Amino acid sequence: MGEATIAQRLVEAVRSDFPDHQPGTRPVHTVGIGVSGTFMASEVAGQFCIAAPFRAAQMPVLVRFSNGSGSPVEHDGWSDVRGMATRFLPGDGAAMDMLAMTLPEFFTPNVDAFLQFTKAAMPQSVERESPWRKLIDMLRLELPLPDPEPGETMNGSAGMMAYANRHGFAGEAVFRAGMIGAPVSYARATYHAVHCFIVTGADGVRRPVRFSWQPVSGVRTTDPTAPAIDRYLHEELRARLAQGSAQFMLMMSVGEGGDALNDPTRPWPAKRTRVAMGMLSLAQVVADQLADCERVGFNPCRLLPGIAVSDDPILRARRDAYEYSQRERGATPCPFAGG
Amino acid sequence: MSIRSASAALRLVRLRGAEAMSGSVGWLERVVDRLPDSPVFQFLARHVLVPFWAWRTPVAVAEGGPVMTIAPGDNVQRMMNLVMKLKDPSPIGRAKAALAIAQNVDEIYAGLNNVGTVHFARFVLVGDHLCMFSVYDGDFTNYIRDFIATIGSVFDAVVALIDGGDAVIPTEQNVEAFIDWVHARDLYQVPDLATDLLNQQRDGSATETDIRRLPRALILQLQANPNVSLGSGYRAYPGFSAAQLRHRLEVGW
Known part of the structure; x- marks a missing residue:
């Protein structure tokens, strides 16, 4: 047997962080829900990016919202990163994916560091810190380890925090992930595509950019002092869409010299030129979730002419890792694989 | 924004522990979880803990204005x-x-x-x-x-x-x-990234960044700089100079 590929190692490393992961499901962002809708590009979008989704007036989209965990058990109310995978379908069989999450930055800048990080994040048994330990933390004006959620017996928080303390690049993401909370609705969170992409404008200029989805209904998280509810996000979304659509504005920030173009651990300053690229309107929950959502394989590198991947090593590694994972779980074959 | 994250950290405990798990935690844990909101602890923090840590781990007064960058x-x-x-x-x-x-x-x-x-x-x-x-x-x-x-x-x-x-x-x-x-x-402009506050305060010889110290870092910086700008702020049309805007708006400047 040959040595495992990087893609294989990445997928297996992620999977190892979730002992109850089930074969045939996604290694992370396992619990999700698919929604269909439309995307309408803004009037100026085509000037900045000639890719089909930004030139057409309106096109169908498939969106999958998810909880970040690789566990098959749904814990909507737990503090966790959420995902939003969007497939643009501009017609003629073409497709482009955009994968985003509620954390604005990634944990590591390259694959080796990510493999180390996943090792550090291996779940350990957790208990509430003793009151005496908490008291000492308070006297030191320091942040105690977060209490485990009700029923949570293992997590990777302590390992991630220790890793972040040794590797400064992970600090921001680990700190924010620890504070992220739970959204009251999948439609009330901001999602960031995290990586830098290179877009070509109508003027032929290639620009480094990052994308975010901003909810029109505003951002809101649940009350952290209230008991966490395990299952509410899917029903909330169904109820919301039954009463009307949920909308997101796609914002694109244009990077400049000095910005971290190939390092997803560093968000760009809010002072970068920001372009409203279009409006996403979600209409209804997909009827056949298994066939039309869970079996669909998204890939952050599934792009169309006019938008390309940057040299971000994590983004490039995700391409093969997602393909490998899709093959493993029998998802809809990826066009890159020639399937 | 760092200030938001670090302020959230100031609660020091995830209160869900005390409220949601009230049946499974002891009275001492509940008391400790609620301690940060008690007047006694707040008095202690203001008059003893903050002065002590300001003396023990002094933080320099941070310079005002925006940080120099090339972008x-x-x-x-x-x-x-x-x-x-x-x-x-x-x-x-x-x-x-x-x-x-x-x-x-x-x-x-x-x-x-x-x-x-x-x-x-x-x-x-x-x-x-x-x-x-x-x-x-x-x-x-x-x-x-x-x-x-x-x-x-x-x-x-x-x-x-x-x-x-x-x-x-x-x-x-x-x-x-x-x-x-x-x-x-x-005014000192608090960095947008929470961990940049730690990096600014870190002694040059230190190689580790302990993110659990963020609440203290924020408190001590606000002790040194009582008035600050909270992050770099929102802009409706970032990236454009006054001259560019006037030119594009054709207001004859």
């Missing part, structure tokens, strides 16, 4: 948050400041038009301080130099009312000293 977007729409203590904090002193501004409105507006790199500027009275908040393009030093060249006399009238202002009057003859004087009163 063009960082060099437009920069903030100046000038907070100047009035010599006379009584209503009479505050009225004098209001009058000094009112009497010089034409000079100020003409001067701002001539400087050309200012998006917005306004004077605000807060308690016994006169504040000047502005958004400008380019280098801070040049911004102040341009100001002095165009409305130095107005600055003299205003600075004369400020504690410690006499030393830099007339400003036109004390340009460098005046630049330093203004810089010293420009």
Whole structure:
């Protein structure tokens, strides 16, 4: 047997962080829900990016919202990163994916560091810190380890925090992930595509950019002092869409010299030129979730002419890792694989 | 934004522990979880813990104004948050400041038009301080130099009312000293990334960054810099200078 590929190692490393992961499901962002809708590009979008989704007036989209965990058990109310995978379908069989999450930055800048990080994040048994330990933390004006959620017996928080303390690049993401909370609705969170992409404008200029989805209904998280509810996000979304659509504005920030173009651990300053690229309107929950959502394989590198991947090593590694994972779980074959 | 994250951290415990798990945790844990909100602990924190940690791990007063960077977007729409203590904090002193501004409105507006790199500027009275908040393009030093060249006399009238202002009057003859004087009163801008606060405070020899110390880092920085700008702020149209906007809006500048 040959040595495992990087893609294989990445997928297996992620999977190892979730002992109850089930074969045939996604290694992370396992619990999700698919929604269909439309995307309408803004009037100026085509000037900045000639890719089909930004030139057409309106096109169908498939969106999958998810909880970040690789566990098959749904814990909507737990503090966790959420995902939003969007497939643009501009017609003629073409497709482009955009994968985003509620954390604005990634944990590591390259694959080796990510493999180390996943090792550090291996779940350990957790208990509430003793009151005496908490008291000492308070006297030191320091942040105690977060209490485990009700029923949570293992997590990777302590390992991630220790890793972040040794590797400064992970600090921001680990700190924010620890504070992220739970959204009251999948439609009330901001999602960031995290990586830098290179877009070509109508003027032929290639620009480094990052994308975010901003909810029109505003951002809101649940009350952290209230008991966490395990299952509410899917029903909330169904109820919301039954009463009307949920909308997101796609914002694109244009990077400049000095910005971290190939390092997803560093968000760009809010002072970068920001372009409203279009409006996403979600209409209804997909009827056949298994066939039309869970079996669909998204890939952050599934792009169309006019938008390309940057040299971000994590983004490039995700391409093969997602393909490998899709093959493993029998998802809809990826066009890159020639399937 | 760092301040939001670090402030959330100040709760020190995830309260869900106490409320949601009330059946499975002991009375001592519940007491400790609620301790940060108790008047006794708050008194202790204010009068003992913060002074102790400020002495034990001193934090330098952070410099005001935006951080120097090479990115063009960082060099437009920069903030100046000038907070100047009035010599006379009584209503009479505050009225004098209001009058000094009112009497010089034409000079100020003409001067701002001539400087050309200012998006917005306004004077605000807060308690016994006169504040000047502005958004400008380019280098801070040049911004102040341009100001002095165009409305130095107005600055003299205003600075004369400020504690410690006499030393830099007339400003036109004390340009460098005046630049330093203004810089010293420009608010520190807390970094947008929480961990950048730790990096700024970190001793150069340290190799580790303990993110559990963020609450303390924020508290001690606010002890050293009581008045701060919370992050770099929102912009509706980031990345454009005043000159570019005027040009695109075709307002004949």
